[in-house]
Amino acid sequence: MALVGQTADSSLDFLSMMRKNLKAFRLTDEQLHRNGTIHSEERKIPGPDGAPEISILICRSTASAAIVSNELLPCIYFIHGGGMVAGDNRFALDSLLDWIVEFNVVIVSVEYRLAPEHPHPAPTDDCYAGLLWTVAHAQELGIDVSQLSVAGVSAGGGLAAAITLMARDRGKPSLQGQLLFSPMLDDRDQTCSTHQFEAMVIWGRQANLLGWTALLSTQRGSPDVSPYAAPSRAQDLSNLPPTFIDVGSAEIFRDEDVDYAQRIWQAGGSAELHVWSGGFHGFALAVPDAAISKQANETSKTWYRRLLAAHKK
Numbered sequence: 001m002a003l004v005g006q007t008a009d010s011s012l013d014f015l016s017m018m019r020k021n022l023k024a025f026r027l028t029d030e031q032l033h034r035n036g037t038i039h040s041e042e043r044k045i046p047g048p049d050g051a052p053e054i055s056i057l058i059c060r061s062t063a064s065a066a067i068v069s070n071e072l073l074p075c076i077y078f079i080h081g082g083g084m085v086a087g088d089n090r091f092a093l094d095s096l097l098d099w100i101v102e103f104n105v106v107i108v109s110v111e112y113r114l115a116p117e118h119p120h121p122a123p124t125d126d127c128y129a130g131l132l133w134t135v136a137h138a139q140e141l142g143i144d145v146s147q148l149s150v151a152g153v154s155a156g157g158g159l160a161a162a163i164t165l166m167a168r169d170r171g172k173p174s175l176q177g178q179l180l181f182s183p184m185l186d187d188r189d190q191t192c193s194t195h196q197f198e199a200m201v202i203w204g205r206q207a208n209l210l211g212w213t214a215l216l217s218t219q220r221g222s223p224d225v226s227p228y229a230a231p232s233r234a235q236d237l238s239n240l241p242p243t244f245i246d247v248g249s250a251e252i253f254r255d256e257d258v259d260y261a262q263r264i265w266q267a268g269g270s271a272e273l274h275v276w277s278g279g280f281h282g283f284a285l286a287v288p289d290a291a292i293s294k295q296a297n298e299t300s301k302t303w304y305r306r307l308l309a310a311h312k313k
Contacts, residue, residue, distance in 0.1 A: 011210055014207070014210060015085055015086075015116075015210070015214070018082075018083065018085065018086050018207075019085070019086040022082055022086045022087050022091055025091055025092065025285070026088060026090045026091055027090040027091075027093055027094065031094075032059070032090065032093075032097070034097055034101075036062055037061060037062055037063075037101055038059055038060070038061060038062060038097060038100055038101070039059070039060055039061070039062045039065040040057060040058065040059045041057075041058045042055060042056070042057050042058075042089075043055070043056055043058065045129075045130065045133045046129070046133065047125075047126055047129055048125040048126065048128075048129045051113075051122070051125065051126070051129075052113070054110060054111060054112070054126050054129060054130050054133075055088075055089060055110075055111040056089065056108055056109065056110050056111065056130055056133075056134075057089040057090065057093075057107075057108070057109040057111075058106065058107070058108050058109075058141065059093075059097070059100055059106070059107040059108075059109070060073070060100060060105075060106045060107070060142070061100050061101050061104060064104055064142070071142070072138070072139075072142055072143060072144035073104055073105055073106050073142055073143060073144060073147075074103065074104075074105045074106070074143075074144060074147035074148075074149070074176075074308060074311075075105060075106045075107070075108060075134065075138075075141075075143040075144070075145075075147065075148050075149070076096065076099070076105055076106075076107050076108075076149050076150070076151050076179070077108050077110065077130070077131055077134055077148065077149070077150045077151070078093065078096060078107055078108065078109040078110070078150075078151050078152065078156070079109075079110055079112070079127055079150070079151070079152035079153075079156035079157075079159045079160050079163075080092050080093070080109065080110075080111070080152070080153065080155075080156045081152070081153040081154030081155045081156045081157070081184075081282075082114070082154070082155055082156075083154065083155050083184070083203065083207060083208070083210070083211035083214075084114065084115045084123060084155045084158075084184070084211045084212070084214055084215045085114050085115050085116065085210070085211055085214050085215075086114065087114075087155075087156075088111050089109040089110060089111035090109070092153045092154075092156070092285055093107070093109055094285065094288070095284060095285070095288070095297050096151070098297075098301075099301065099304070102301070103304065103305070103308060106141060106142065106143050108130070108134050108141075108143075110126065110127055110130040110131075112126035112127050112130075112159070113126055115211075115214035115215040116213075116214035116215075116217075119214070119215055119216065119217060120215050120216055120226070120228075120229040121226070121228060121229065123159060123215070124159060124162045124163065124166070124228050124229065127159050127160075127162070127163050128163045128166050128167075131150070131163055131167070131173065132172070132173065134148070135148065135172070135173045145173065145174075146174070146176065146311065147176050147308065147311055148173065148174075148175060148176055149175060149176045149177040149178060149179065149241070149304075149307070150163060150164055150175060150177075150178050150179070151178070151179035151180075151181070152179075152180060152181065152183065153181040153182065153282075153285075154181070154182050154183065154184050154203070154253075154281070154282065155184045155211065156183075157180040157181050157182060157183025157184060157185075158180075158183045158184040158185050158230070158231060160178055160179070160180055160183070161178065161180055161183055161185060161231035161260070162227070162228045162229065162231050163228075164178045164240060164241065165227055165228060165231060165234055165240075166228055168239055168240060174241075175241040176241060176242075176307060176311065177241045177242045177243065177244065177304070177307045178240070178241055178242075178243050178244070179243075179244045179300060179303075179304065180243065180244065180245045180246075180257070180260075181246055181284075181300070182246065182247045182248065182251065182253050182257065182281055182282065183231075183245065183247075183253065183257060183260070184208070184211070184253060185230060185231045185232040185253070185256045185257065185260055186230055186232035186233075186256040187212040187215075187216060187220050187221060187225055187229070187230040187232075187233075188221050188230075188232075189205070189208070189209060189212075189221060191252075191254075191255035191256055191259075192255055193251065193252050193253070193254040193255040193256075194208065194252045194255070194256075196252075197250060197251055197252045198252075200250075200251065200252065200280060200281065202280055202281045202282050202286065203251070203252065203281040203282070204252065205252055208252055212230075215229060216229060216230075231260070232256050232259065232260060236267065237260070237263045237264045237266075237267045237269065238267035238268060238269060239267075239269070240264060240267075240269050242269075242270040242271075242272075242307060243261070243264055243269065243270065243271040243272070244271075244272050244300060244303045244304070245257050245260065245261050245271060245272070245273050245274070246273070246274040246275075246276065246296060246299070246300065247274075247275055247276070247279070248275070248276050248278070248279025248280050248281060248283055249275050249276060249277050249278060249279060250278055250279060250280050251279065251280050251281035252281065253281065254275060257273075257275075258273065258275065261273035272303055274296070274299055276292055276295075276296055277292075278292065279292055279296070283296075284296050284297060
């Protein structure tokens, strides 16, 4: 799995360091429950055929959990980031916790197998299996399947885009929307921004190459990579649900994310794109109290609020 210019040991050292560092951002029970306003439950569910079980985290407002009601709630199926090689179902979930109370939605956060131990298609297959399970158990979970959206951050944004393509191609499930936050979409290492921000401390070009190589091994950059691994490879972006994409102007994913939004428009779809001036990768998570982070979070909430309102018309 060593990259060009790196030894296998240096690649493994980076992987070990990244996994250790991301654990510092894993939400504790106290952080997750937000002073008793959020109720959470972790479950083990069946994985894809022949694969291990998947861990999912189900979060809802404490108020809605305590009420015996037939009301079904909107759901956001969330996929964590971590470059395809790190993270778990509590990572990068912070900003969406506010949405649980504000919009009275259920968040289902999936934990998928990580590369390089589990290369493609394992992460995508796990995420899609978890999505199908969520739909199959919607009544039990109190979820309105007509208001089911997917969301993901970074690598999770790429996986969210991938399972949205799978859902379209396989005819299930129907999705209300997809929210892609700085999604990792393209394995080819060809865009201007990929090379422009090679030396970034948070997910620069070399880290990105490691992530894609972990996922795809020698297939990275080759002609036959599946769009379910790298969604930018998809030739057809028609018939996708309404899409929200945001990205920083000072990060490697900028150009591939802009291109993805443009191609959705060209295919006749609905996409809202925000490129945050000066934003580096993960800025909203790293500095949540910065003005740009607050604006980015409010902008995505505004988009989702409109999505929910459109359903009620």
